[in-house]
Amino acid sequence: MxxxxxxxxxxxxxxxxxxxxxxxxxxxxxxxxxxxxxxxxxxxxxxxxxxxxxxxxxxxxxxxxxxxxxxxxxxxxxxxxxxxxxxxxxxxxxxxxxxxxxxxxxxxxxxxxxxxxxxxxxxxRFLPAFSQMRRAIHEGYLGSINEISLIDIRVQMGSLLNDCFDWLCDETMGGGTLTLVGSHVIDLVTYLVGHKAVRVHGIIRAFTKTTNKIKGIRNISAPDFCSFQMELANGTLVTATLNNHVAGSGFHQEVLVCGKSGHLAVRGGDLFGRKHNDIKSAEEVLYLDVEDLQCPTPVSxxxxxxxxxxxxxxxxxxxxxxxxxxxxxxxxxxxxxxxxFEDGLYVQAVLEAVKKSSQNREWTIVSILKEQPDPNPLLSAAVRRTTISLT
The missing domain is CATH 3.40.50.720 (NAD(P)-binding Rossmann-like Domain)
Incomplete structure (x- = not known):
């Protein structure tokens, strides 16, 4: 039941x-x-x-x-x-x-x-195109996991704001493209290749301060653009650009993974690939999203x-x-x-590192909070919080 x-x-x-x-x-x-x-x-x-x-x-x-x-x-x-x-x-x-x-x-x-x-x-994680991409990566379509050199992610879409001022307008409340879209991107990378970021570099901007319906004494602080790089533990470089300024043209997302033997690309819900030894030929279609959505809801x-x-x-x-x-x-x-929830903790660590990098304008180490038992239980039964660096 x-x-x-x-x-x-x-x-x-x-x-x-x-x-x-x-x-x-x-x-x-x-x-x-x-x-x-x-x-x-x-x-x-x-x-x-x-x-x-x-x-x-x-x-x-x-x-x-x-x-x-x-x-x-x-x-x-x-x-x-x-x-x-x-x-x-x-x-x-x-x-x-x-x-x-x-x-x-x-x-x-x-x-x-x-x-x-x-x-x-x-x-x-459950989108068939990414499930197929992950399988192809682990089956050696691009060579070994450690031979993946670059992951490039680009997301273009319209505004994430509502008609009235709410938490979506406030960065400190969790609003903005870095948190709402970037969290998906960060998690997706780990899901695909199984490695986490050790350091990041990013820039975050809130270009839209007001709208026709959100104005006056309140300003929008939630970022509508961000670009960041992640260096994974195996040396793979990830670049991500998230843009909320493409109003009226729908949603465009491309995830490109490049390795020693070729590349894989998910565009929308379709998966394409090409081997380096087939460079003169066009990309092959590895998965085409023709399945009916079958969801009783407006997909817009x-x-x-x-x-x-x-x-x-x-x-x-x-x-x-x-x-x-x-x-x-x-x-x-x-x-x-x-x-x-452990994955969610890691995503939060990367988000915080990207924000810190944008403020300091420098590469920032990704550190995850972890609770460990007190080394001297006779003095205290509590747990102490330590910062564990992924490096």
């Missing part, structure tokens, strides 16, 4: 996700909104029977066993830790909190309750690759709760592909 779902959030992602969940057989039992009016309006639109603006009113419901956290990042850690503590499965939108310290709390909670599902919504709200990946992730989540898996203790097996 599929678990009842409690949803935190009332934004565009929620209005896309709820129909997908229902199409897969899940029942949405409760909805939380920042204000009671927002919760009421969204619950009425999505036909959700219970709504509230109090977090505990959703978490403590007996008919809710799976939590989707799709609200402002400032609440991600608080809700996730509390939900795991009372035995609820958790799917959290990116990023994992607002900082490494918040992400670390989520990691510790997930480790304390290992039987519960706790994943981050990095849906590109969120770019198609992210929507399709989300649908695939929900399908895997559904399989995780099949009775045969619950009885055998295999609940987590179908979602092993998903990003964990």
């Amino acid at each position: 599929l678990p009842g779902i409690g949803v935190f959030g009332t934004g565009a992602v929620v209005k896309v996700l709820v129909p997908v969940l229902r199409e897969k057989g899940f029942k949405i039992e409760a909805l939380w909104g920042r204000t009671l009016q927002e919760a009421h309006d969204t619950s009425k639109e999505l036909q959700i029977p219970f709504y509230t603006n109090k977090i505990d009113d959703v978490l403590l419901r007996k008919d809710v066993d799976l939590i989707f956290i799709l609200c402002a990042p400032v609440l991600h850690a608080q809700i996730a830790v509390k939900a795991l503590g009372i035995g609820k499965h958790v799917v959290c939108d990116k990023p994992a909190g607002l900082s490494q310290s918040e992400a670390l709390k989520m990691v510790c909670a997930a480790q304390y309750y290992p039987s519960l599902i706790s994943i981050v919504n990095h849906s590109l 709200v969120i770019p198609r690759p992210y929507i399709k990946g989300l649908c695939k992730m929900i399908r895997a989540l559904r399989e995780a709760f099949l009775p045969v898996r619950e009885q055998a203790g295999w609940v987590k097996e179908p979602v092993q592909l998903a990003a964990t």
